Amino acid sequence: MRLISLEDIKKIIPGIDLFPIIKEGFVAYSSGNAVVPPVGEMTFDNPQGDVHIKYGYIKDDKYFVVKIASGFYGDSDKGIIPTQGGMMLLFDKSTGKELAALVDECYLTNIRTAVAGGICAEILAPEKINCIGVIGTGVQARMQVLFLSEIIECRKLKVWGRNKKNLSKYKNDISMKGWDVEIVNSTDDIAESCNLIITATPSKVALLKLDKIKPGTHITALGSDSIGKQELEPEILDRADLIIADSISQCIERGEIAHALKNKLIGIDDIIELGEVIHSNKDFRCRNNQVTVADLTGVAVQDIQIAKAVYKAYKELKNEI
Amino acid sequence: MRLISLEDIKKIIPGIDLFPIIKEGFVAYSSGNAVVPPVGEMTFDNPQGDVHIKYGYIKDDKYFVVKIASGFYGDSDKGIIPTQGGMMLLFDKSTGKELAALVDECYLTNIRTAVAGGICAEILAPEKINCIGVIGTGVQARMQVLFLSEIIECRKLKVWGRNKKNLSKYKNDISMKGWDVEIVNSTDDIAESCNLIITATPSKVALLKLDKIKPGTHITALGSDSIGKQELEPEILDRADLIIADSISQCIERGEIAHALKNKLIGIDDIIELGEVIHSNKDFRCRNNQVTVADLTGVAVQDIQIAKAVYKAYKELKNEI
Numbered sequence: 358m359r360l361i362s363l364e365d366i367k368k369i370i371p372g373i374d375l376f377p378i379i380k381e382g383f384v385a386y387s388s389g390n391a392v393v394p395p396v397g398e399m400t401f402d403n404p405q406g407d408v409h410i411k412y413g414y415i416k417d418d419k420y421f422v423v424k425i426a427s428g429f430y431g432d433s434d435k436g437i438i439p440t441q442g443g444m445m446l447l448f449d450k451s452t453g454k455e456l457a458a459l460v461d462e463c464y465l466t467n468i469r470t471a472v473a474g475g476i477c478a479e480i481l482a483p484e485k486i487n488c489i490g491v492i493g494t495g496v497q498a499r500m501q502v503l504f505l506s507e508i509i510e511c512r513k514l515k516v517w518g519r520n521k522k523n524l525s526k527y528k529n530d531i532s533m534k535g536w537d538v539e540i541v542n543s544t545d546d547i548a549e550s551c552n553l554i555i556t557a558t559p560s561k562v563a564l565l566k567l568d569k570i571k572p573g574t575h576i577t578a579l580g581s582d583s584i585g586k587q588e589l590e591p592e593i594l595d596r597a598d599l600i601i602a603d604s605i606s607q608c609i610e611r612g613e614i615a616h617a618l619k620n621k622l623i624g625i626d627d628i629i630e631l632g633e634v635i636h637s638n639k640d641f642r643c644r645n646n647q648v649t650v651a652d653l654t655g656v657a658v659q660d661i662q663i664a665k666a667v668y669k670a671y672k673e674l675k676n677e678i
Numbered sequence: 679m680r681l682i683s684l685e686d687i688k689k690i691i692p693g694i695d696l697f698p699i700i701k702e703g704f705v706a707y708s709s710g711n712a713v714v715p716p717v718g719e720m721t722f723d724n725p726q727g728d729v730h731i732k733y734g735y736i737k738d739d740k741y742f743v744v745k746i747a748s749g750f751y752g753d754s755d756k757g758i759i760p761t762q763g764g765m766m767l768l769f770d771k772s773t774g775k776e777l778a779a780l781v782d783e784c785y786l787t788n789i790r791t792a793v794a795g796g797i798c799a800e801i802l803a804p805e806k807i808n809c810i811g812v813i814g815t816g817v818q819a820r821m822q823v824l825f826l827s828e829i830i831e832c833r834k835l836k837v838w839g840r841n842k843k844n845l846s847k848y849k850n851d852i853s854m855k856g857w858d859v860e861i862v863n864s865t866d867d868i869a870e871s872c873n874l875i876i877t878a879t880p881s882k883v884a885l886l887k888l889d890k891i892k893p894g895t896h897i898t899a900l901g902s903d904s905i906g907k908q909e910l911e912p913e914i915l916d917r918a919d920l921i922i923a924d925s926i927s928q929c930i931e932r933g934e935i936a937h938a939l940k941n942k943l944i945g946i947d948d949i950i951e952l953g954e955v956i957h958s959n960k961d962f963r964c965r966n967n968q969v970t971v972a973d974l975t976g977v978a979v980q981d982i983q984i985a986k987a988v989y990k991a992y993k994e995l996k997n998e999i
Binding site for chain 1: 762770774775
């Protein structure tokens with residue numbers, strides 16, 4: 358079995374054209390060409406954290422993949438910093454033989470999540486973006502912006518978060534990458550002035566309210582990957598002209614959609630799967646008076662696609678093809 | 679992260695006193711001191727195989743464990759040999775940090791399953807064993823006997839299997855270990871002459887019939903770990919004076935108990951969990967006119983316990999304590 362270190366993975370990633378492979382994964386998933394069992398999950402209380410196990414295979418592939426990704430939130434009062442961990446495992450689908458352990462410490466999960474956000478922005482963001490709103494200051498709040506840079510021209514950004522120190526560090530770091538970053542005191546400020554909003558927190562209460570959302574806004578919500586987490590008032594989904602889920606079966610039990618379904622504000626038929634949107638090639642872009650929401654919970658096909666690509670590139674690097 | 683090879687694992691295992699640690703695991707599980715989410719599972723058709731993902735933690739432990747174990751059945755007509763694969767992963771429960779990958783290729787799963795069978799025999803086997811019946815010729819059909827050798831004195835064994843070549847090889851190998859092995863043509867022969875029976879096949883149809891089972895027989899059924907697999911006529915469980923499950927929640931959906939429950943031959947209240955039996959210290963031994971059945975589907979606590987023990991021994995071996 359090959360042990361591929363985070364160091365090697367970080368060298369390999371810039372050489373991979375990520376958008377097409379992640380898109381292919383979503384299309385395979387939504388067209389029934391992937392086997393993705395329900396997400397495995399464990400939560401921890403002391404200290405607080407969660408682990409997700411996502412696994413599956415694409416039917417005509419040679420591999421199956423098991424991904425373990427953990428996030429421990431830390432406790433800034435006690436000086437405990439948040440940590441992420443995990444790995445992606447690649448196996449031969451005809452023998453079960455273990456081929457590689459990509460010890461990515463959650464890095465590839467972060468990348469494939471940011472790419473999914475990028476794909477949503479590419480397809481759904483309004484044509485003219487006034488300002489980007491970011492809720493959260495963690496890894497995804499940063500990576501999403503990094504991947505947006507490749508897709509959109511706007512460099513104006515408002516950010517909201519709970520922790521002043523983290524906000525200040527966020528502003529500093531993202532400004533260095535050529536963004537005009539403003540820290541705001543309330544999520545209402547973001548809703549009122551941004552027409553592309555990304556929510557990337559582990560919140561368990563709604564942070565964005567419907568009455569502040571402007572027509573013509575696209576929201577990508579990606580923080581709520583576990584049951585119970587929530588970032589949007591479910592009424593936003595009721596108002597939305599378009600609701601996109603990365604996985605309908607997952608969003609039934611987790612994510613923003615789960616809350617809106619539970620409150621009977623929307624029905625299953627109101628949801629379109631991201632793979633279907635990509636495959637259809639129709640224009641779904643958010644218009645002047647529309648509100649669109651993409652709810653990302655993270656699907657194993659993303660892990661499968663990125664793990665395969667890294668493994669292939671690693672073998673090429675070592676001249677083992 | 680430490681990568682512990684199968685070679686190292688095989689060196690370490692003989693130095694570990696396995697029965698007490700696996701018993702402790704079952705007791706922790708049955709007394710609610712372990713967190714064990716539902717089993718993750720994928721099945722494959724071409725070639726036929728399955729993968730189980732078992733994971734969890736014991737509440738006051740430092741670790742959580744994720745185990746991946748696969749079995750591909752092979753195709754003797756096409757000369758494809760059966761294969762097993764997988765690994766056990768150990769993580770720090772307070773940070774998610776990956777500590778070790780035990781690349782056991784299913785070896786530790788086989789060991790901990792054989793130990794569970796040994797524990798059942800130790801507690802439930804009749805006092806005087808006439809002959810041991812083994813259904814199947816695979817890895818477990820061998821390992822169970824190996825671990826029984828340490829517990830019981832009887833060395834008379836009857837074996838049944840589908841494949842003549844495998845039967846002949848089984849007889850040869852087990853005879854070399856001091857057993858008197860007889861190949862039989864039907865499972866009825868086993869039922870009629872053995873009072874300790876082990877079923878260890880991936881069968882999807884019942885192989886042992888009630889009307890042939892003699893009073894005073896204990897059966898340990900461990901082949902049916904996936905939904906749909908079956909080795910015993912469910913009527914055997916109806917007749918049984920004692921039904922033991924390694925995990926009641928797992929046996930509701932898989933194993934022999936699932937079939938008997940589905941057919942309404944038994945109820946949940948008729949089942950006792952192995953950890954409870956171990957903890958109670960009562961005498962549950964199979965008596966003259968009794969029939970007892972232990973249904974083993976494999977529980978993550980077994981994986982957690984063996985992975986921890988190997989990791990600890992490995993660190994001692996490398997003087998890293």
